[in-house]
Amino acid sequence: MLTAESLAELRVALETERDQLVRQIDDIDEDAESIDDNFADSGQVAAEMGENLTLVSALREQLADVEHALAKFDDGTFGQCEADGAPIPVDRLEAMPATRFCIEHA
Numbered sequence: 001m002l003t004a005e006s007l008a009e010l011r012v013a014l015e016t017e018r019d020q021l022v023r024q025i026d027d028i029d030e031d032a033e034s035i036d037d038n039f040a041d042s043g044q045v046a047a048e049m050g051e052n053l054t055l056v057s058a059l060r061e062q063l064a065d066v067e068h069a070l071a072k073f074d075d076g077t078f079g080q081c082e083a084d085g086a087p088i089p090v091d092r093l094e095a096m097p098a099t100r101f102c103i104e105h106a
């Protein structure tokens with residue numbers, strides 16, 4: 001059973017995760033900009049920028065999931081499986097607050 005207290009805790013956890021993701025993405029973006037100015041044509045830097053792009057797109061996907069989960073607090077559907085509307089067990093939400101599905105539909 002999802003209590004108001006655990007809902008509040010999960011929301012804080014998601015907001016914290018969102019802030020961390022935004023900061024990580026910003027850091028990588030800043031790195032990429034400083035690389036651009038100085039060493040734009042080095043192969044090693046190009047490889048590094050490719051890795052950064054992969055990392056940034058993974059982080060952006062996580063961020064989208066987290067923001068999606070936060071939006072569900074506003075429409076009152078947080079904690080419900082998006083496939084069947086069933087309540088997602090609290091244990092599962094605590095392990096991954098941004099999950100969209102119950103175990104059966106994961």
Ligand SMILES: [Zn+2]
Nearest residue numbers: 081084102105
């Ligand atoms: Zn489900």
